[in-house]
Amino acid sequence: MNTTDPYAGERLKLSPFHPRQQALNIRDAWSAWNGYKFADYYYDAEYEYFCVRNSCGTYDICPMQKYEIRGRDAEVMLNRMVTRDVAKIRLNRVAYCVWCTDEGRMIDDGTIFRLAGDKFMLTCGSPCNAWLEKSAFGFDEVSVTDVTDDLAALSLQGPTSCAVLKNMGLHGIDTAKPFDIMYFPFHGDTLMVSRTGFTGDLGYELWIQPALALELWDELYAAGENYGIQPYGEAATNMARLEAAFIMPAMEFNEALRTVHFEHDQTPFELNLGWMVDFKKPHFSGRRALLKEKQRGSKYTLTKLDIEGNKPAEGSYIYKNKRCTREIGYVTSAMWSPAVKANIALAMIKTEYLQGELWAEIYYEKELRQYSRVARCTRKQKPFWAPPRARATPPPDF
Amino acid sequence: MSKALKRCVELDRYDSIIIGAGHNALVCAAYLARSGQRVLVLEAADTPGGLGASREFHPGFHASVAHTISHFPQQIVSDLKLASHGFETSSSALPTVGLSLDKKHVVLQQNSVSGTSADDADAYQNYSRLMRRFAAVLRPFWLRTMPRIGNNSLAEMMTFAHIGLNIRRIGKKDMQEFLRIVSLPARDLMDEYFDNDILKATLSWDGLIGSKLAPRSPNGAVLAILYRMAGESRGVHAIPAGGVNGLIESLCTSATTSGAEIRNATTVSRVLIDRTDNGLKAMGVQLINGEKIQADNIVSATDPQRTFLDLVGVEHLDIGFTNRIRRLRCDGYVAKLHLALNGLPDFNGLERPDGRMIIAPSMDAIEFAFDDAKYGECPNQPVMEIVLPSVHDASLAPDGQHVLSAHVMYVPYRLKEGWTDAARDLICDRAIDTIAQYAPRIREHIIHREFLTPSDLEQNYRVTGGHWHHTEFAMDQLLMMRPTYEAAQYGTPIPGLFLCGAGCHPGGDIMGGAGHNAAREILR
Numbered sequence: 001m002n003t004t005d006p007y008a009g010e011r012l013k014l015s016p017f018h019p020r021q022q023a024l025n026i027r028d029a030w031s032a033w034n035g036y037k038f039a040d041y042y043y044d045a046e047y048e049y050f051c052v053r054n055s056c057g058t059y060d061i062c063p064m065q066k067y068e069i070r071g072r073d074a075e076v077m078l079n080r081m082v083t084r085d086v087a088k089i090r091l092n093r094v095a096y097c098v099w100c101t102d103e104g105r106m107i108d109d110g111t112i113f114r115l116a117g118d119k120f121m122l123t124c125g126s127p128c129n130a131w132l133e134k135s136a137f138g139f140d141e142v143s144v145t146d147v148t149d150d151l152a153a154l155s156l157q158g159p160t161s162c163a164v165l166k167n168m169g170l171h172g173i174d175t176a177k178p179f180d181i182m183y184f185p186f187h188g189d190t191l192m193v194s195r196t197g198f199t200g201d202l203g204y205e206l207w208i209q210p211a212l213a214l215e216l217w218d219e220l221y222a223a224g225e226n227y228g229i230q231p232y233g234e235a236a237t238n239m240a241r242l243e244a245a246f247i248m249p250a251m252e253f254n255e256a257l258r259t260v261h262f263e264h265d266q267t268p269f270e271l272n273l274g275w276m277v278d279f280k281k282p283h284f285s286g287r288r289a290l291l292k293e294k295q296r297g298s299k300y301t302l303t304k305l306d307i308e309g310n311k312p313a314e315g316s317y318i319y320k321n322k323r324c325t326r327e328i329g330y331v332t333s334a335m336w337s338p339a340v341k342a343n344i345a346l347a348m349i350k351t352e353y354l355q356g357e358l359w360a361e362i363y364y365e366k367e368l369r370q371y372s373r374v375a376r377c378t379r380k381q382k383p384f385w386a387p388p389r390a391r392a393t394p395p396p397d398f
Numbered sequence: 399m400s401k402a403l404k405r406c407v408e409l410d411r412y413d414s415i416i417i418g419a420g421h422n423a424l425v426c427a428a429y430l431a432r433s434g435q436r437v438l439v440l441e442a443a444d445t446p447g448g449l450g451a452s453r454e455f456h457p458g459f460h461a462s463v464a465h466t467i468s469h470f471p472q473q474i475v476s477d478l479k480l481a482s483h484g485f486e487t488s489s490s491a492l493p494t495v496g497l498s499l500d501k502k503h504v505v506l507q508q509n510s511v512s513g514t515s516a517d518d519a520d521a522y523q524n525y526s527r528l529m530r531r532f533a534a535v536l537r538p539f540w541l542r543t544m545p546r547i548g549n550n551s552l553a554e555m556m557t558f559a560h561i562g563l564n565i566r567r568i569g570k571k572d573m574q575e576f577l578r579i580v581s582l583p584a585r586d587l588m589d590e591y592f593d594n595d596i597l598k599a600t601l602s603w604d605g606l607i608g609s610k611l612a613p614r615s616p617n618g619a620v621l622a623i624l625y626r627m628a629g630e631s632r633g634v635h636a637i638p639a640g641g642v643n644g645l646i647e648s649l650c651t652s653a654t655t656s657g658a659e660i661r662n663a664t665t666v667s668r669v670l671i672d673r674t675d676n677g678l679k680a681m682g683v684q685l686i687n688g689e690k691i692q693a694d695n696i697v698s699a700t701d702p703q704r705t706f707l708d709l710v711g712v713e714h715l716d717i718g719f720t721n722r723i724r725r726l727r728c729d730g731y732v733a734k735l736h737l738a739l740n741g742l743p744d745f746n747g748l749e750r751p752d753g754r755m756i757i758a759p760s761m762d763a764i765e766f767a768f769d770d771a772k773y774g775e776c777p778n779q780p781v782m783e784i785v786l787p788s789v790h791d792a793s794l795a796p797d798g799q800h801v802l803s804a805h806v807m808y809v810p811y812r813l814k815e816g817w818t819d820a821a822r823d824l825i826c827d828r829a830i831d832t833i834a835q836y837a838p839r840i841r842e843h844i845i846h847r848e849f850l851t852p853s854d855l856e857q858n859y860r861v862t863g864g865h866w867h868h869t870e871f872a873m874d875q876l877l878m879m880r881p882t883y884e885a886a887q888y889g890t891p892i893p894g895l896f897l898c899g900a901g902c903h904p905g906g907d908i909m910g911g912a913g914h915n916a917a918r919e920i921l922r
Contacts, residue, residue: 080713102716134721138712283678285717288891291677 012037015062016152016213020221024231031234034127034148036063039233046338048232049239052199053339055228056158058220059198059237061205065110065127068147070119073139076282078112078120081135083268083290085281089114092181094194097122098268098276099131104289105256105265107131108249109273111196113181121147125249131257135285152213156220157203157240159389160227163398165193165204168223173204174394187212198237200244202389227398242333243340243385245304247271252302252332252346269298270348300329300348304380305358307343311373312336313360316345320353322374324361328353331360340384345377354379412438412693414920415683417666417709418860418899420448423699424649424660425913426898426920428478430697431656433921438691439658440683442665442860446650448699449859449866450908452643456846458796459738462642463855465785465803466492466754467908468604469629470645471541474910478652485648486639490790493753494635496600497836501747504596508634514594521591525601532576533627535564540628540904540911543887543919544878579620581873585613585761587620595760599781602764603756604633607783607805608866608906610731612768613761618872625871625905635754637790642908644791669696669709669895678714680894695894695920699913701861701868702881702901703728710892719891722882726875726901730852730864731771733809735782735829737802738795738846742786743837755784757832767808774814776825780832782806799845804829811852811863822849867906868899877903888912888919896920 005011013036015021021039029040038060041048051057069078079086082097089095091114098109110124122128132144156164165173170184176195184191189209197203208216221229241248249255252271259265267290268277277290307313318329329349337344349358358377363370389395414430416423419441431437445451449463475485496504496513504513511522539561545554565573579587584602592598598613604626605619606612613619627633638644650660670682670690682692698705706715706723715723745751758764758781767777784804788795795801806829813821826849834840852864861868869881878886881901888896898916900906 076713081717102718131717135717137724138707138720279675282673283714288677288716 015060016210017060017062017154017217019214020217021060021231029233033063033234034065038063039231041233041235042231045233045235045239048230048236049338051228051230052158052232052236052240053201054159055230056156056161056164056224057230057232057236059155059157059232061153061155062148064148064153065124065146066148066151066153067122067128067132068119068145069122069132069136069142070116071139071143072118072141074118074120074142077136077139077142078122079282080284081132082112083277083284083286085278086112086120087281091116094179094181094196096276098273100268100286100290101256102286102289103256104267104286104293105259105263106253106268106271107256109247113194115181126255150210152208152210152216154206154213154216154220155197155203156206157197157199157201159202159387159396160224160229160398161203162395164220164224164227164229167227168219176204177393178391187215191216198244198246199240200246200383200385200390201240201387202395238333239335239337240385242335242344242346243337243383245346245383247302247346248333252348263299266300266348267293267298269293270300270302272302298351301351301354302332303329303347303349303354303358304382304384305331305345305347305360305377306380306384307334307345307360307362307377308375309362309373310336310343311362311364311375312343313345313362313375316360316362318347318349318377319359319361319374320356322357322359322376324359324374328358337384342384343375344384347377412436412691414438414695414697415440415691415693416697416699416898417669417683417705418442418448418699419446419660419662420699420899421450421646421649421908421910422899422913422916423448423697424646424653425474425478425910426697426699426917427658427660428649428653428656429914429917430920431653431658432478433917435921437653437658438693439653439660440664440666440685441660441662444663446660446662447643447646449855449861450642450646452641452646452794455736455848456738458799459736459801459846460643460794461736461787461801461803463734463850463859464642464908465787465805466635466637467642467645468626468631468633468635470908470910471628471914472630473541474914478649480645480648480652483648483651483655484640485645490639491631491634491636492785494600495748495753495755496596497745497755497757498596498747499759499835502596503747504594504600505753506600508632511597514592514597518592518594518597522597525591528572528575529623529627530632531568531572532580533624533632535568535576536624537628538564540625540909541914543915544880544903546887547878547883580624581616581618582620583614583616584611584619584623585765588613588761596758599758599761599764600756602761603758603783606764607807608732609871610727610729611872612765612808614765615768617874618876621873621876622871626907628904628909637785637787639791641787641791641794645908666709668711669698669705671710671714671892678892680892695896697896697898697916697920699899701728701865701899702726702885702897703862703869704860705897706890710895714892716891719882719884726881727870727872728863728865728868729811730855730866731768731808731810732866733806733825733829733852734850734855735802735804735806735826736848736850737830737840737844739800739802739840739843740845741798741843742789742800743802743840743843745837750789751784751786751837752789757782757784757836764807771808771810774810774812776810776813776821776828777808778828780806780809780825780829782829782832784833800843802833804833809851811856811865813851813853817851817853822851822854825849825851866900868901871905876905880905888916
């Protein structure tokens with residue numbers, strides 16, 4: 001760090017992949033994530049989205065928070081923190097998890113990697129140090145280390161992703177099932193590859209020490225040259241994840257520890273994540289509140305909507321009637337989905353009204369004039385985008 | 399199946415197991431047993447009584463850590479028929495004596511003060527009138543369960559209303575004064591009323607002792623004074639006939655006569671928790687020898703940190719709750735000095751050392767002693783409260799010989815360089831040197847000395863931080879916040895697990911309120 005720079009501490013950190021990403025960010029479209037300079041998009045968000053859906057793209061997940069949790073009590077400690085049964089995560093497997101306050105309100109979601117019997121990695125979107133410290137208190141043998149800056153990570157997503165990795169020489173990668181972890185020798189070190197991602201499609205995440213980040217990038221892009229590899233940023237990610245009906249912080253949920261107003265945060269049940277709340281496992285934080293909620297029913301339910309017309313229902317209220325006299329919910333994310341060819345949205349709707357009619361009041365602009373329309377919404381049970389290749393092992397070849 | 403029949407069938411099953419046999423545990427046990435419960439009290443020490451238990455600290459010499467009683471409620475005495483079990487209610491009230499280096503001692507009796515100016519004596523009348531009035535406002539609530547915050551039942555709302563009404567009923571002027579002084583630092587209140595330094599220091603003593611508070615500290619000193627005035631004796635300290643241990647023994651007899659079983663030298667290592675689909679349930683205890691004993695209710699009289707963090711284990715608790723227990727302030731600041739004396743020492747200017755003697759020449763002297771302790775040092779000039787219990791109960795020492803018992807403030811639980819024998823000897827010497835300023839020939843009388851730092855109290859009595867009150871008696875840890883919400887009504891987040899110790903409302907000292915209130919909640 002340049003000590004003569006009076007703003008040194010304020011400047012954004014650069015990811016180990018930054019030199020390559022900067023060269024490709026021809027629009028200079030940068031924003032920030034967890035203090036890292038981070039691409040919103042590189043050239044065109046829609047183009048990058050189409051790469052993710054039709055060939056493959058890389059997404060820098062270095063700014064994602066990563067914690068190594070190890071020690072004899074690591075499993076018990078994590079199991080008491082998250083709602084899923086960590087004991088059921090087998091060696092070299094990953095599980096999507098959520099964790100809650102005592103009141104059963106969701107603090108964050110993330111993934112837990114079991115790297116050894118007594119060693120885990122937890123990744124999440126926002127810093128979680130304080131909560132992990134509180135969660136670890138009272139356990140004798142567990143250490144929590146923030147390894148965010150010690151591990152470079154790159155997400156490779158899209159139908160050609162497996163082919164690219166094979167082309168790069170990762171023999172056997174096609175045998176990795178979803179949520180599997182595999183290891184490959186790489187320049188004297190080890191490259192960890194997990195079959196995980198945030199696009200709902202076939203994809204992998206690559207984990208390497210930062211010193212080898214550029215070697216990884218170069219080999220990946222060399223291998224992917226004929227497979228349409230392209231970096232993508234936050235905007236394309238947000239499109240892909242919405243089609244997969246994945247939740248985003250500050251969109252579908254407000255992190256409980258940052259929520260001031262009563263119940264302006266959410267519960268796993270409200271977010272349709274009840275399947276991850278395991279009442280059969282040992283005690284976990286929020287269990288009593290969540291059991292009560294399960295018995296009584298949730299106030300809201302996150303709902304997948306197919307909305308008539310083609311105007312995205314961004315920021316719309318949901319009503320129970322076409323006259324829009326009874327408001328019953330709000331849209332959290334909405335877009336025209338190119339892959340599904342549908343006007344899709346996620347909406348928080350009061351559970352008691354779910355079975356009735358749903359109407360979205362959509363405002364849109366056409367050449368400075370404001371228009372509104374009331375559109376009928378249809379509930380969808382399955383994610384909008386869930387191609388068989390996302391789950392197939394081995395994945396179809398290219 | 400009738401309850402009696404069920405009991406015959408499950409002979410080895412108890413309704414309630416109480417962990418610890420301090421006075422609150424015994425009060426709770428006695429109430430539960432009287433109501434027909436099968437009660438087992440498990441005490442790790444060889445004798446029951448906790449900090450009130452009498453111990454032979456030198457052959458022939460006995461003392462208990464708590465050396466006087468000031469607000470043990472008459473209601474418990476009569477409910478549990480303690481008089482018929484040997485508790486002498488007609489205990490001798492002790493004058494409180496503020497010792498003076500130039501022999502101008504200040505003596506506080508029930509209704510009067512001597513050794514001060516006439517102005518101070520008048521002011522004392524006004525002061526005690528007001529404090530008694532305020533103590534009366536709060537008196538009904540020490541033996542009540544405090545309401546929860548939010549989701550209140552009608553009964554809980556009534557308690558809130560009752561508190562409000564009681565405060566309102568004392569009249570507008572007194573109400574304003576009550577609300578003003580209740581969180582006032584002791585120093586401000588004393589400076590308003592009095593001139594005499596020793597009087598001020600002596601009166602503030604009862605607001606400070608046992609807590610991490612000095613005269614200038616905000617947070618509850620005045621409230622602590624009012625708490626100690628809760629009993630029928632209005633805060634006057636006494637040594638019951640038979641000593642503090644006499645009370646303990648009568649509680650034991652009351653409990654066992656009602657059918658409770660007390661097992662000494664039995665250390666609980668875990669509270670056993672059963673996991674069902676519906677959640678957790680406390681179902682028994684495990685002893686250090688591995689033995690498991692089952693019961694419907696597990697009632698912990700030990701402090702909240704020990705209960706939850708050691709006996710229950712954090713894996714059974716939510717993370718937020720755990721961290722509220724973790725942050726409880728439990729560091730003790732009172733050490734205990736016991737001297738075995740070969741005769742009755744002379745105190746300069748005192749006819750007979752039969753009172754509760756306070757060595758604190760001024761509020762500054764208290765403050766400076768606290769300043770040292772705040773930063774992890776032992777005070778250069780300790781302040782203390784001295785009683786010679788053997789003057790009132792000859793059985794505590796061999797004929798003609800005596801016991802001196804002193805609470806020495808402020809001795810930090812966390813000594814900066816750590817507690818060693820040398821560190822203990824040093825502060826013990828300082829304490830004895832301080833006493834010698836008032837009783838110059840004290841050293842000639844000493845046969846044996848024992849100094850228990852808060853760290854020793856923690857070890858010997860299994861109380862976190864060696865804290866008298868199990869956790870600090872302070873605004874943020876009182877009433878419906880004691881020890882913390884979700885455990886402030888004696889129940890805990892784990893069904894079947896209750897608290898009944900000083901870490902609950904109303905708090906510490908030899909008071910019994912927590913044990914009494916807990917029993918009522920368990921029987922609810």
